[in-house]
Structure formats: C-alpha cells, structure tokens
Amino acid sequence: MQSEPDRLFSQATFLASAGTLQEFPTDGVPEVAFVGRSNVGKSSAINALVGRRRLAFSSKAPGRTQTVNFYDLGEAARLVDLPGYGFARVSKAVRNVWDRLVGDYFSAGRPLAGVVVLMDARHPLTPNDEQLLGWLNTFELRQLAVLTKSDKLSRAEGNVVLARTRQKLKAGSEEVILFSSSNGAGVEQVRELLWRWVAADAATGK
Ligand code: GDP
Numbered sequence: 145m146q147s148e149p150d151r152l153f154s155q156a157t158f159l160a161s162a163g164t165l166q167e168f169p170t171d172g173v174p175e176v177a178f179v180g181r182s183n184v185g186k187s188s189a190i191n192a193l194v195g196r197r198r199l200a201f202s203s204k205a206p207g208r209t210q211t212v213n214f215y216d217l218g219e220a221a222r223l224v225d226l227p228g229y230g231f232a233r234v235s236k237a238v239r240n241v242w243d244r245l246v247g248d249y250f251s252a253g254r255p256l257a258g259v260v261v262l263m264d265a266r267h268p269l270t271p272n273d274e275q276l277l278g279w280l281n282t283f284e285l286r287q288l289a290v291l292t293k294s295d296k297l298s299r300a301e302g303n304v305v306l307a308r309t310r311q312k313l314k315a316g317s318e319e320v321i322l323f324s325s326s327n328g329a330g331v332e333q334v335r336e337l338l339w340r341w342v343a344a345d346a347a348t349g350k
Pocket of ligand 1 (some may be wrong): 180181182183184185186187188189201227228292293294295296322325326327
C-alpha cells in the first residue's frame with residue numbers, strides 16, 4: 145500500500161507557468177517552493193519526488209524566459225518551481241527578472257508551507273546560496289536544505305558534508321537531507337517531511 149506522502153506526490157499535475165505576479169494562482173492552496181542555483185538538479189529532484197520523468201523541465205539556456213511553475217498535488221498542496229539563479233554570465237536584465245519574480249513570490253503573502261533550498265552536495269553553501277539563505281531567513285519560513293547529486297560522493301564524504309552543512313545552518317537532522325534523483329537517495333525522506341509541513345498547516349487552518 146502507498147504511504148500518505150507517496151500518495152500525495154503521485155497525484156502531481158502541471159497547473160500553470162507564471163511570468164509575473166499577476167499570473168500567480170490566488171486560490172490559497174498551500175505551497176512548497178523549490179529554489180536553487182541553475183543546474184543544481186532542481187527539475188530532476190521535482191521529477192524524482194513526483195515519480196515522473198518529465199513533469200518539471202529545466203531551462204538550460206541562460207537568458208531563457210524565466211517563469212514560476214506550479215504543480216498541483218491533488219487539491220491538498222502545490223509544488224512551486226522557482227527560476228534558478230546564479231548563471232555566471234547572465235545579463236543584468238535577466239538578473240532583474242529573477243529578482244523581481246522571486247522577490248514578488250516571497251513578498252506576496254503566498255500560502256507557503258515552506259521552502260526547499262537545493263544545493264549541490266559536492267559544494268553546498270556557495271556565496272550565492274548563502275546570500276539566498278540569509279534573505280529567506282527574513283521570512284520565517286520552514287526550510288529544508290536538499291543536497292543534490294549525492295550519488296557523486298562516497299558515503300563517508302556524504303556524511304561529512306551533511307554534518308558540516310547542518311552545523312553551518314544550525315539545522316536539525318531533518319532539515320538537511322542528502323538527495324539523488326539518480327539513485328533515489330533521500331526521496332522518501334523529503335516526501336515525508338513536506339507531507340508533514342502541509343498536514344501541519346491544514347490542521348491549524350493556516
Ligand atoms: P536544474 O537546472 O536545477 O533544473 O537541473 P537539472 O535537473 O536539469 O539537472 C542538471 C544536470 O544535473 C543534468 O545534466 C542532470 O542530468 C544532472 N543531475 C540532476 N540530478 C542529478 C543527480 O541526482 N545525480 C547526478 N549524478 N546528476 C544529476
């Protein structure tokens with residue numbers, strides 16, 4: 145039998161792509177936002193979580209139109225794929241669009257259950273990541289750090305990175321998870337935690 149978290153994630157469907165604040169959905173369904181550097185493995189992580197090959201798609205080309213993509217998990221919750229940041233050579237115009245879209249998203253009083261910050265397990269907490277985390281801290285949201293591509297590290301290396309990242313973020317063991325969309329590491333753990341965030345908000349009527 146499927147667990148409740150698995151059932152929630154297995155219901156994923158694409159809802160909408162928004163290029164401006166005005167296009168964000170307004171029906172109040174609880175959201176979990178995903179944010180991270182371009183190429184960190186965000187689309188792959190979303191696809192692994194929902195058990196689909198190509199629900200989320202990566203925007204490979206720097207400068208390509210940036211959008212916020214919304215995926216429904218039934219009627220209970222929504223995943224929100226925010227545009228990736230940190231291309232080395234993006235134009236100022238592209239950076240401005242990112243700042244505005246992501247800034248609008250977090251400032252608009254969305255019904256946010258929490259935010260998932262994806263970082264590469266081989267080198268988490270880059271200066272860009274640190275800047276993003278510092279800024280997110282001002283919003284008092286539940287946060288989960290997902291360390292992607294953990295299949296590229298040995299078990300021992302992974303454990304070192306995990307301990308170091310938890311220490312740096314002053315985070316509990318639940319809030320930093322080693323993840324790999326290639327071998328499925330961390331998938332169940334992330335589903336379980338996000339399911340609990342959504343369930344907790346539903347219970348308090350947030
Ligand atoms: P995004 O730009 O953050 O959405 O990143 P993608 O999901 O498109 O992934 C970027 C690149 O990293 C692609 O070449 C993926 O195949 C690769 N990738 C993503 N996740 C993993 C993973 O868990 N392990 C490994 N080894 N490669 C991955």
